Amino acid sequence: MATIIYTHTDEAPLLATYSLLPIVAAYASTAGVEVDSRDISLAARILAKFPDSLTPEQRVGDALAELGELATTPEANIIKLPNISASIPQLKAAIAELQGQGFAVPDYPESPATDDERAVRAAYDKVKGSAVNPVLREGNSDRRAPASVKSYAKAHPHRMGAWSPDSRTRVATMGQDDFFANERSVVMPADDTLTITLVGADGTRTVLKESLPVLAGEVVDATFMNVAALDRFLAEQIAAAKAEGVLFSAHLKATMMKVSDPILFGHVVKAFFPALFEEYGDQLAAAGVSPNDGLGALLAAVDRLPDGEAIKAAVAQGLADGPALAMVDSDKGITNLHVPSDIIIDASMPAMIRGGGKMWGPDGKEADTLAVIPDSSYAGIYQAAIDDCRTHGALDPATMGSVPNVGLMAKAAEEYGSHDKTFEIPVAGTVEVTDSAGHVLLRHDVQPGDIWRACQTKDAPIRDWVKLAVTRARATGAPAVFWLDEARAHDAVLIAKVREYLPEHDTSGLQIEIMDPASACALSLQRARRGEDTISVTGNVLRDYNTDLFPILELGTSAKMLSVVPLMNGGGLFETGAGGSAPKHVQQLLKENYLRWDSLGEFFALAASFEHLATTTGNARAQILADTLDRATGTFLDRDKSPTRRLGGIDNRGSHFYLALYWAQELTRQTADGELAAAFADLAATLAAQEEAIVAELVAVQGSPVDLGGHYRPDPAKAEAVMRPSATLNEAIDSLTR
Template identity: 65%
Template sequence: MKIIYTHTDEAPALATQSLLPIITAFTGAAGIEVELRDISLAGRILAQFPDRLTDDQAVPDALTELGELATTPEANIIKLPNISASVPQLKAAIRELQGQGYAIPDYPDDPSGEDQADIRARYDRVKGSAVNPVLREGNSDRRAPQSVKAYARSHPHSMGAWSADSRSAVATMSDGDFRSTERSVAVSEATSARIEHVAEDGSVTVLKDALALEAGEILDAAVMEVAALRAFFRTQIKRATEAGLLYSVHLKATMMKVSDPIIFGHAVETFFPELFEPTGASAAELKAAGYRANDGLGALPATVTPTYEHKPALAMVNSDRGITNLHVPSDVIIDASMPAAIRTSGKMWNAAGELQDTLFVIPDSSYAPLYSEVVEDCKAHGAFDPATMGTTPNVGLMAQKAEEYGSHDKTFEIAAPGSVRVIDTVTNTVLLEHAVAAGDIWRACQTKDAPVRDWVRLALSRARATGAPAVFWLDETRAHDAEILAKVRDELAAHDTAGLEIKIMDVAAATRFTLARARAGQDTISVTGNVLRDYLTDLFPIMELGTSAKMLSIVPLMDGGGLFETGAGGSAPKHVQQFVEENYLRWDSLGEFLALAPSLELLAEKEAKPRAKVLADALDQATSRVLEENRSPSRKVGGLDNRGSHFYLALYWAQALAAQGADAELAARFTPLADTLAAAEATIVAELAAVQGGPVEIGGYYRPDPVLVAAAMRPSGTLNDALSRFVGAAREGAAA
């Protein structure tokens, strides 16, 4: 078993150039192999077009390789945050790669002919949440490590002050959305299905054929009715205008790569209806330019200027640069934007760079009650106190593309009125059916039986280990949840739950229960489906710890291996911007530190390598010291940045290894490095600080030049030399 470390995108990818040499030096000295695999957006794009690249440009399909590895007991993967690309991001990456000499084709918005259809299909395998469904062959155990939680309590981050007079509120649909139209069925026997559209004249179009369903699998279908959606947006625009609130749309246009960009496009069109009047001059210009509202205001032709008169003020992503909430779909990431607003007094930024009460517009009502309840709780009781609040770990159902995040290949924008139905092709019976109108968004989701049962077992395991109540966030009145609940209750009955507090609550009730306990300093395990897992593991960590990047995220893979995720990357683009402008990387690699320790522990357990456990224990000690001695990156130039935190991790890790008594030979091997780094501390810190303040060239955003990045991320010759000599000595020792 090898440890596979992933090369991803943006700030995490920059940090890898500094941290990975330290990791490989330390693990190599203990006889442990760590290998890098490129699953970055650029790498995934290039892997789709081997027929268009030269031999020296060819890129292996690392994601497919790791997906296969994840289904084996040998899997030990450390997965860093990656770009879940929206179409504008995908197009930007394509342009950059073309400029670097890669002869890949343009992205066809409206493919015509077999060649363009093939190109579009290849790119569609890359965009959106292409990585996580492939690698997540297990359910999620995500929690704040004790050392991190203790640090947050003793060094609480700032929280905005809430007022009972706050007019901020959450708006969501009550009818015609995915939640209200959802239908669900569990199949008793393995079968095959076909999704088809039946037009009003009786003509049938097959949308997807040969959909395999396992015995016990749950199949859901739901439709977002476009007429209801647009009416909802218009109502909320009027409401925000009359109330003087910022208008802010919150979606997941990255992970929900098919449905949510379409919803985003309707948000743009309803906010600027004058641009899209069929007989207007703007509409003709937009059509001639090939503009799609799904791509946002940022893609508007320069000749078209939207008007903001007689409309509510838009929430801003970047007030200084004039980037609104409707500029780029990939900026609209609900699990990042809502916690940030909740932390900041329930307000968002307006065009003047000031905080203002906001109408949070969340179209689908499936999970909107989570945020509505938090907003109302903070109005009533004020901001949460990180120094006293309890912790809310999560056990998330996500294995084998469970639930909505596996819907992409079964999501369709309906071309004509009629119905969409799912046909069991073995029995020739209708499993699910919806009446649809042109423009409606219809989607189907699958949830297999084995992941649900594994999820229940994982929840019980965490409840036993912690003594905290485990709350299943499930709603009897929702079609999908009712099917899940039948399996949950069946699985619970098969286990000894004596002494465990197990609860089942809908989203609103579970939120209220958990918030009350958190305010009382009590811990609660949230046991949720895939989307709520995403939302909760940003919301509560941002309130508790200041960031979700400090969470420990373990995915025990169902076939025996392990996937170790390193936290959220929502702030990664801003960190890259700061790095390029100031040669200062604020990204905190704590998530990587936390993920490496259990990865080493898995290796020790599976391969009977005691030195891996020694490394893991010493790494835990080093990580605690990084926190306790405030060696995490600071926010501004002049302080310790990402590279400095890596140096201190190396120093503390080497010192812990030199001092441990479990392996005298290993201690002796690390003692000279610990002494060298300690003696050179002032010099190394000065070398790292000396490069700060000016711009730095990295040769690209999506595929930066590795030589330039390595030089920028490893500017301390003293540290580099110390590691190089240590690696050489370790090799000589191993050879002897």
């Protein structure tokens, strides 16, 4: 029997799975397709790392490692839902919850001093941040808005904030002494094993990375952030925001860039509260309070300190003395600097641009904003978007074109694979990357506190990326633009490889260009205003940024994108969209038994998964399931059955009912397989006849708090009871497999 693996992840997507997966599994069974699941949630990943701390009954297998192996096989067919890319505060919260549930996992050691503590820290370092995606992504990314979603967005355009030509919103970035400016890059002539060493100014040698295997043709980069220059830059921008009367906001990626960006975030916190850290910094550090964890963690910890009240007063004074901070939640006083994972650049910057260049201030009003993005590698794309909107006004979702993406991400390509090669430098000296013969390939002079990193991009993924770009350009007729800057060391090497590999493909009649990211963004927006599509062909980080920026402008959300990863060995990985709002959805469910999570991304991924299975196995019924699901999703959109915004309407569970209804109806109408149509006839009739009763059962539970038994690891029985409250619907779906 053919198998589709449906991942159990975290928060709202996980809860939605309890409602949707029984429907999917029942329908798939009629085509001889088994839908199995693997738990790759943050909680499961933590438990898998510490089997010796658990009882035999509590131990879980390493599902992520298992799926990583599967992703390298031709049989792979994996539907991957959004998961938590855990920041340190999230990781600590998950650990505390598991401990409260009786799992004796160790605490997270902030400053490991023993071998055991260092081993625990190393284990947790493999869990935090973007631990999932690099393991599963054994292919490059093809991400685009499905035609049905694009049509719906044009017919029902979302609200866009008005842009004024006088808007003072802008991006501030370093432009020098940062990762972009300091980057150096080499291409490996042969397979080898590299070593990364810090040579201290006093001659001491500290091996930072003992064994770094590389392959012939692989691109290896190294760079660093000069933190003295960073601190000067941040102080200047804080003063500028104050002088200009705009909100101050910092935009980083503390989840995916799980080593470097929390440190950068900590520098922002210290720069905003210089008097606080001047007077109380040593006391806070001695108590294990790190600015890297954000202002929220600091305020939560100060009650146990002797000078707690004075520290709170210093925080209040810092807020009063500085510029107004952009807010995550004005009503609750949660600022841009409270939690490193609250302001994620690829979600926060598009939302600001969609909102007319404004963010929410502490007074509960929207205001122009100084968006601080320290590293200049990609900051220019957001300035280009701001400049475009300030000149031409807000984009119109009813008429604008699309910007699909082909993203280089296979085998942990580029910066997102740098976590195990990123270091906060302890002493002045020189970092050297040497080959096995002792030759120095890359070298940087560094100072204490500088953030140094190396990353790798293998040649096979680059070749596959170029091929995929040509394939999508040929399939769509749209121009394909490689977003690469010859002034950046890594990009210059990639430009050479792109020019080498493009002639391997038939590009006749295709428009394929190479442009620096800011210029490519400006071109894409110009074309979008004319209703024209432009394929963005980007590296890994820009893949992440672009597949939020343009969908948020086009569709109002990035959760409605089709994300296909053709795995390099023939399998398929199908991703279901972004999960940035998932925690807020869970909070609403706990309070009101109402889940606003939109599973549209899951519907698209399922259709693509069934189609891939049909293509690779010859399963005709799987193709029918794919085709009918696609048509059902179109009906779902036309009839506006996504979750409503308030209690009393259908939520995520109701949207699943309507998908089941429309899918069953489409299956009865298809003529390719009369036996399959007959198998769904009774179900379609039952769901249609019982629509009013089912909706009433789903709505009746709304308005009261619910208990899930946990946020990071909910109790399965409780979660299923909450997410499948309609006995009528459950009986109808379950009857399909009896």
